[in-house]
Amino acid sequence: MDFFHYENNELFCEEVLVSDIAEQVGTPFYLYSHRTIVEHYRKLDKALESIEHLICYSMKSNSNLAIARSLANEGSGADIVSGGELYRALKAGFPAEKIVFAGVGKTESEIEYALKMGILMFNVESMPEADLINYVAGKIGKKAKIALRVNPDVDAHTHKHITTGKKENKFGLAIDEALGYFTESASKENIEVIGVQAHIGSQIVSTMPYVEAINRLTTLINDLEKIGIKIQTLNIGGGLGIIYNEENPSTAQQFAEAILPLVGPTGRKLIIEPGRFIVGNAGILVTRTTYIKKSGSKTFIIVDAGMNDLIRPALYDSYHSIKPLKMTGAEDITADIVGPICESADCFAKERKIESVNAGDLLAIFSAGAYGFVMSSNYNSRPKVAEAMVIGDKYYTVRERETYDDLIKGESIPEILIHDK
Numbered sequence: 001m002d003f004f005h006y007e008n009n010e011l012f013c014e015e016v017l018v019s020d021i022a023e024q025v026g027t028p029f030y031l032y033s034h035r036t037i038v039e040h041y042r043k044l045d046k047a048l049e050s051i052e053h054l055i056c057y058s059m060k061s062n063s064n065l066a067i068a069r070s071l072a073n074e075g076s077g078a079d080i081v082s083g084g085e086l087y088r089a090l091k092a093g094f095p096a097e098k099i100v101f102a103g104v105g106k107t108e109s110e111i112e113y114a115l116k117m118g119i120l121m122f123n124v125e126s127m128p129e130a131d132l133i134n135y136v137a138g139k140i141g142k143k144a145k146i147a148l149r150v151n152p153d154v155d156a157h158t159h160k161h162i163t164t165g166k167k168e169n170k171f172g173l174a175i176d177e178a179l180g181y182f183t184e185s186a187s188k189e190n191i192e193v194i195g196v197q198a199h200i201g202s203q204i205v206s207t208m209p210y211v212e213a214i215n216r217l218t219t220l221i222n223d224l225e226k227i228g229i230k231i232q233t234l235n236i237g238g239g240l241g242i243i244y245n246e247e248n249p250s251t252a253q254q255f256a257e258a259i260l261p262l263v264g265p266t267g268r269k270l271i272i273e274p275g276r277f278i279v280g281n282a283g284i285l286v287t288r289t290t291y292i293k294k295s296g297s298k299t300f301i302i303v304d305a306g307m308n309d310l311i312r313p314a315l316y317d318s319y320h321s322i323k324p325l326k327m328t329g330a331e332d333i334t335a336d337i338v339g340p341i342c343e344s345a346d347c348f349a350k351e352r353k354i355e356s357v358n359a360g361d362l363l364a365i366f367s368a369g370a371y372g373f374v375m376s377s378n379y380n381s382r383p384k385v386a387e388a389m390v391i392g393d394k395y396y397t398v399r400e401r402e403t404y405d406d407l408i409k410g411e412s413i414p415e416i417l418i419h420d421k
């Protein structure tokens with residue numbers, strides 16, 4: 001479900017014609033639909049309403065301030081993985097007491113920043129990390145609330161780069177050793193253990209891996225209670241999948257129906273950390289065709305966006321639907337849709353059937369709201385693109401396009417290298 005649709009063969013985002021925005025903002029740019037973001041959040045929130053819960057939007061999927069604020073306005077919390085994301089989350093208006101901090105490599109200064117700001121809890125991934133949190137909390141006279149991230153050894157059946165809950169992954173603490181880790185953490189003076197957390201992967205389309213993970217976590221929680229460690233929150237991470245092509249992911253309702261009977265009776269607060277589910281299909285990347293190149297038997301549609309702007313196809317071989325902003329009814333052709341970067345991987349789609357387009361035509365790369373802009377880079381000295389958001393019948397630029405000056409910001413040439421007369 002999203003609020004991008006064709007009307008008279010032209011693409012609209014909510015009530016705004018996307019090509020109008022392209023004329024004003026220039027290309028390439030990311031475009032987000034506010035209504036889609038909010039609807040996705042509300043669907044999940046509503047599906048979980050029968051139990052106490054907190055949705056912590058995963059900032060890493062898209063940390064633009066306008067998106068974050070849209071969710072904070074809905075009552076969402078935030079899942080962060082760095083000091084930078086904490087800074088953004090607070091700037092966007094998430095209350096500190098709704099922020100959970102994940103990640104295997106939190107540094108001392110990040111921990112101190114988070115403690116001072118009063119975040120809800122750390123999701124701790126190792127004993128040395130627990131030691132460091134204990135030390136920093138003691139230093140500044142605070143008690144740190146934590147959940148331990150457990151690795152439940154569940155196969156989420158997703159891409160190998162985004163599976164995180166298997167034994168061999170670097171994330172979390174092995175579930176069969178967890179009792180010891182919890183006991184050790186609970187004995188630390190400046191730490192209060194309040195929760196159990198797990199995140200098993202991303203783009204998970206079935207509810208089964210969640211059910212399996214929750215069952216394992218519940219057994220652990222019961223064992224913990226027996227030794228006097230009271231668990232208040234059960235955080236099952238993010239990972240809910242979306243439709244990119246022909247996937248059939250479980251809906252918010254189906255997800256809730258599968259997990260609520262397991263979590264509800266325990267009386268514990270459920271925390272989830274969705275990213276992609278909320279923003280994935282709420283964003284597109286709009287790009288203009290620069291050339292149509294024919295070479296041998298191949299046709300290449302060369303566009304002005306590159307892998308530096310959206311790296312998912314190059315990195316994960318991921319599928320993104322691509323369509324012209326204006327459908328002309330021209331015959332389909334089969335082409336590779338590629339960017340201008342000097343890498344063979346700079347390809348958004350291989351041998352893709354697409355309505356024939358001409359140089360100058362605008363294209364939309366769909367399902368680009370999650371892990372799109374946030375993973376973009378300046379490779380090939382390309383300024384980062386603009387981001388815009390439609391709210392009803394208006395659009396707003398929510399991040400300016402970078403300039404060439406931005407590209408060299410902070411760089412300098414040592415005096416000794418300057419030989420100008």
Ligand code: LLP
Binds near residue numbers: 061162238274312
């Ligand atoms: N919580 C934790 C601890 C995570 O590591 C992640 C994502 C999430 C929540 C949010 O997951 P989501 O609901 O968005 O699936 N760059 C990859 C995805 C990497 C996901 C990393 N962790 C991609 O473009 O597919």
